[in-house]
Amino acid sequence: xxxxxxxxxxxxxxxxxxxxxxxxxxxxxxxxxxxxxxxxxxxxxxxxxxxxxxxxxxxxxxxxxxxxxxxxxxxxxxxxxxxxxxxxxxxxxxxxxxxxxxxxxxxxxxxxxxxxxxxxxxxxxxxxxxxxxxxxxxxxxxxxxxxxxxxxxxxxxxxxxxxxxxxxxxxxxxxxxxxxxxxxxxxxxxxxxxxxxxxxxxxxxxxxxxxxxxxxxxxxxxxxxxxxxxxxxxxxxxxxxxxxxxxxxxxxxxxxxxxxxxxxxxxxxxxxxxxxxxxxxxxxxxxxxxxxxxxxxxxxxxxxxxxxxxxxxxxxxxxxxxxxxxxxxxxxxxxxxxxxxxxxxxxxxxxxxxxxxxxxxxxxxxxxxxxxxxxxxxxxxxxxxxxxxxxxxxxxxxxxxxxx
Amino acid sequence: xxxxxxxxxxxxxxxxxxxxxxxxxxxxxxxxxxxxxxxxxxxxxxxxxxxxxxxxxxxxxxxxxxxxxxxxxxxxxxxxxxxxxxxxxxxxxxxxxxxxxxxxxxxxxxxxxxxxxxxxxxxxxxxxxxxxxxxxxxxxxxxxxxxxxxxxxxxxxxxxxxxxxxxxxxxxxxxxxxxxxxxxxxxxxxxxxxxxxxxxxxxxxxxxxxxxxxxxxxxxx
Numbered sequence: 045x046x047x048x049x050x051x052x053x054x055x056x057x058x059x060x061x062x063x064x065x066x067x068x069x070x071x072x073x074x075x076x077x078x079x080x081x082x083x084x085x086x087x088x089x090x091x092x093x094x095x096x097x098x099x100x101x102x103x104x105x106x107x108x109x110x111x112x113x114x115x116x117x118x119x120x121x122x123x124x125x126x127x128x129x130x131x132x133x134x135x136x137x138x139x140x141x142x143x144x145x146x147x148x149x150x151x152x153x154x155x156x157x158x159x160x161x162x163x164x165x166x167x168x169x170x171x172x173x174x175x176x177x178x179x180x181x182x183x184x185x186x187x188x189x190x191x192x193x194x195x196x197x198x199x200x201x202x203x204x205x206x207x208x209x210x211x212x213x214x215x216x217x218x219x220x221x222x223x224x225x226x227x228x229x230x231x232x233x234x235x236x237x238x239x240x241x242x243x244x245x246x247x248x249x250x251x252x253x254x255x256x257x258x259x260x261x262x263x264x265x266x267x268x269x270x271x272x273x274x275x276x277x278x279x280x281x282x283x284x285x286x287x288x289x290x291x292x293x294x295x296x297x298x299x300x301x302x303x304x305x306x307x308x309x310x311x312x313x314x315x316x317x318x319x320x321x322x323x324x325x326x327x328x329x330x331x332x333x334x335x336x337x338x339x340x341x342x343x344x345x346x347x348x349x350x351x352x353x354x355x356x357x358x359x360x361x362x363x364x365x366x367x368x369x370x371x372x373x374x375x376x377x378x379x380x381x382x383x384x385x386x387x388x389x390x391x392x393x394x395x396x397x398x399x400x401x402x403x404x405x406x407x408x409x410x411x412x413x414x415x416x417x418x419x420x421x422x423x424x425x426x427x428x429x430x431x432x433x434x435x436x437x438x439x440x441x442x443x444x445x446x447x448x
Numbered sequence: 449x450x451x452x453x454x455x456x457x458x459x460x461x462x463x464x465x466x467x468x469x470x471x472x473x474x475x476x477x478x479x480x481x482x483x484x485x486x487x488x489x490x491x492x493x494x495x496x497x498x499x500x501x502x503x504x505x506x507x508x509x510x511x512x513x514x515x516x517x518x519x520x521x522x523x524x525x526x527x528x529x530x531x532x533x534x535x536x537x538x539x540x541x542x543x544x545x546x547x548x549x550x551x552x553x554x555x556x557x558x559x560x561x562x563x564x565x566x567x568x569x570x571x572x573x574x575x576x577x578x579x580x581x582x583x584x585x586x587x588x589x590x591x592x593x594x595x596x597x598x599x600x601x602x603x604x605x606x607x608x609x610x611x612x613x614x615x616x617x618x619x620x621x622x623x624x625x626x627x628x629x630x631x632x633x634x635x636x637x638x639x640x641x642x643x644x645x646x647x648x649x650x651x652x653x654x655x656x657x658x659x660x661x662x663x664x665x666x667x668x669x
Contacts, residue, residue, distance in 0.1 A: 200643070235535050235636075237536075326638075326639045326643055327639075327643070328643055329513075331512045331513015331639050332513070332638075332639065
């Protein structure tokens with residue numbers, strides 16, 4: 045017994061003051077950005093019924109933290125922000141006319157997944173825009189994702205945009221059955237051209253079709269990529285997908301965000317979840333995407349309401365790791381003033397009042413609670429790098445400046 | 449701007465062959481050839497940093513982005529199941545991942561119920577039997593000399609890499625089913641592929657070119 049008492053479970057960690065303050069600062073910036081953009085913040089429970097995630101087949105059961113309640117029902121820790129929001133949109137918000145703009149900043153719990161850089165508990169900030177299926181909505185969400193990353197201080201940002209419908213359109217036109225299409229999508233997603241070539245031969249694709257297939261994982265640019273596929277592809281479904289991405293680029297150009305964006309039609313992960321554009325965000329010094337998002341028009345319908353939806357999430361933990369490794373300054377915590385006092389009558393009251401006044405001015409003030417004398421307090425202030433030390437005695441106030 | 453590229457190599461023959469290919473493709477790999485015990489070999493001028501790792505760890509370094517590129521056997525990739533780009537089949541280190549067992553079991557594998565399968569590759573074994581064959585088996589993880597298991601009654605069959613098949617034959621075993629073709633692959637971190645595209649894409653192209661050239665030369669001979 046007690047073997048683990050000094051430890052935290054795998055994939056979770058304590059957050060120390062500097063990190064915690066930095067994180068709160070980032071949260072506040074994002075909260076403000078989301079609110080100013082018209083996204084209302086919500087909190088969903090940390091515990092959901094397992095069915096919420098299981099019914100739409102959104103998440104492999106191995107990836108969910110599960111527990112039971114006293115009635116023998118299976119519960120799951122919050123895995124993502126999207127599915128609970130979809131549940132809300134179809135239940136508590138069912139009479140609210142669309143569009144719905146919602147945001148969240150919450151901890152997620154995942155086994156085996158890379159969403160938080162293989163951490164099992166990590167904080168995501170995200171938004172969902174429900175009830176609009178327009179390209180403008182797609183672009184609004186991508187632009188907000190870019191703004192969010194910039195807001196956290198990340199400047200070297202790359203956003204890759206893909207389109208699930210492009211791949212589906214091709215598979216449909218080439219009459220490839222769903223199960224095989226899934227295998228092909230996996231090969232494309234891994235950029236495994238060796239396996240792709242074999243698949244192409246197996247399904248008897250023509251040489252031009254095969255060329256197109258092999259181009260999917262290897263082309264990434266902007267308009268040039270879209271042009272290249274426009275010339276090769278006839279399926280109306282796939283062409284509509286290309287047109288969607290083209291218009292998204294046009295709009296992002298209006299936002300002034302073109303320099304962050306590229307097109308990668310080979311990005312096909314979580315294909316059954318996404319129904320339109322998909323995007324991911326990358327930066328230096330971190331091996332995992334920090335942003336992930338896309339359009340998922342079929343998720344809310346699992347909960348009984350037919351509602352288009354698009355959203356993204358940004359991993360705060362990964363952002364902080366990236367910022368630290370990129371030598372971007374994180375917030376430092378310092379104490380402005382420490383106040384000590386002698387045991388003469390009235391001194392304590394004076395010290396407490398002084399601290400209150402300083403705090404009212406936004407300064408960080410400590411009142412000594414160890415009964416240090418003036419000399420000890422002076423040493424203490426110097427050792428801890430506290431800028432100012434005040435010692436109250438004899439009704440007169442003794443001020444000393446430490447450091448500067 | 450050129451970025452520093454970190455390449456994780458699987459210690460041993462695979463590393464040597466990978467370096468040969470990189471050199472033939474025009475990259476200066478002298479740093480990596482140094483006979484030393486250093487684990488990180490860096491050549492700032494060439495913009496290359498090499499790390500020598502245990503094969504099973506190469507996909508991990510690359511998935512986390514500690515290395516941008518890796519060279520590793522397909523067997524390790526299948527076993528580790530990491531989220532990576534798997535971009536080039538280098539062709540060398542070729543062998544097969546197989547279900548092997550006593551010759552007497554040839555063609556009768558499906559007739560044994562509740563099989564025990566010994567392997568160094570529990571994940572590949574599970575995904576093959578449970579995923580492809582839709583069959584539940586008991587998997588016994590071993591760390592070496594897996595051929596022993598069926599001989600001594602620890603397991604009915606094994607899942608292992610087969611190169612020439614000599615060890616198998618000398619022990620009265622044979623290949624019963626082929627799971628996958630194995631060879632060395634170039635893997636790339638998903639973020640590096642985007643963030644360092646300017647350095648990585650030309651390298652991949654040069655490797656592909658060199659491979660094609662060698663193939664042609666091989667055919668000509």
